[in-house]
Every structure is written in structure tokens, then in C-alpha cells.
Amino acid sequence: MRARLTLASALLLGLAPAPALASLPSYQPGDSYVWDDGRVERVVRVEGERIHWGGLGSGTYVRHRNIVVPILQWSARGEEGRRRIHGDPDRLWPLDRPRSVRFRVVTESRSRPDRPWVRSTALWRCETGRPAWVDVPAGRFEAVPIRCDRYSATTMRPIERISLDYAPELGHPVRRSLTSYGRATTRTTLLAATLHGPKATPERLRALARKARRTPSRANT
DSSP, X not given: OXXXXXXXXXXXTTOOOOHHHHSOOOOOTTOEEEETTSOEEEEEEEETTEEEEEOSSSOEEEEESSTXXXXXXXXXXXXXXEEEEEEOGGGGOOOSSOOEEEEEEEXXXXXXXXXXXXXXXXXXXXXXXXXXXXXXXXXXXXXXXXXXXXXETTTOOEEEEEEEEEETTTTEEEEEEEEETTTTEEEEEEEEEEEOGGGOXXXXXXXXXXXXXXXXXXXBO
16 A cells, blocks of 8 residues: 655645645635534634624624634624734745745724724734644644744734644644733633534534533643
8 A cells, every 4th residue: 555645745745735635725615613612613704704603693704715824804792802913923924835925904894883893913923844743632643843933013022923833735724722921821612523514514523513512522742
């Protein structure tokens, strides 16, 4: 049997990975991801580079298909927000070698439609690393680590670090960690299950979310 050529091996040999491994993620309506904390992400519709996501509730949000870009627009329980990106985060791709990129994020949010927008600015620096195997409840994946540090635009102090392990085979992160430097806390979530197309019914997703919350998770690097 022919040995499987891993992404790491392809990079070490200087071989160009397949487009699906190297390019930005591509999503389709119905693509759904269940995390070990019970959270569900479901693609509602795709508008070019903007992906409209929903969960099991009524809240919705919009993301760029570049997974390092923070949520661009959201609305939930009367709150709403929007972001503008200054720079080119897409330069982090393809994932054929370690890269880094810097960009600026301007956030505007308000607690009610009749309230004024509150504005803030942050600086981001993201970098990719070498592929490594990651075990999560959804399976074992070869993943590319992506680390993004968010800095205060006024003091330049680090605010938080977002760590993603992106599995090109799946086209989505399989592990996420958020480290808050101010609170000195780190929270990690692992991918528990995926569903696509007609199979991703609300009933099935609710069942998977309940199962994920009841099942202890382990991650090995």
C-alpha cells in the first residue's frame, strides 16, 4: 500500500500542496461544526468572501472566509456590532510555509439601536507554523497552527492571543484557544463533530451538541 503523503512531508520535500490544502477555506450553506462545549456553528449563506453563520439560537454573525479575521458583523439580544479591517490578512495564505501578517481592526458596537456606536481600535499580528497532528473528539487531523496576538492601539500592550489549529483536510479549525492576558486565563475548545448539507438538521445538531457536552474531551499534540 502506498504511504500517505502528509502535508508536513509535502512541505519538507518542497512539493506544492494541493489547492484545497493551501488556499483559503471554502464553505457551503449547511456546513456545520459542533464543539465540545456544545456550541454549534452553521453556515446559513455565502456571499462572496463573507460567510453568514448561525447557531441553534436566533443570533447571527458574519465572518470573512479567512479564519484569522475576527467577526465582521453580529446581532444578538439587541446588541449589534461591526468591524472594518485595514491591511491584508490574506497574505497569511497559502499554508505552504510559515508566514506572518499585521493588520488593524476598527470595532464599533452598541447595546441598543437607539444608542450611539462605541468605537475601539486594535492591532493584530498573526503567524503560521509547521503542521502537526492534533487529536480532538471529531478525529485525528494534521493541522497548521495559527497564532494571532491582539494589541492595544494606544499602549501596544498585548490584550489576548487567539490560537487556532487549522486542518486543511477539513477546511476548518479543529482546536481553538483564547488567552486573556488581563485575566490570566486560557480557554480551549475542541471540535466534536461535523455535518454537511441536508444531514445538518437542527434536531441532529442539538443531539450532537448534547453529546459533546456530556463527553469528556482530550487533546494531544
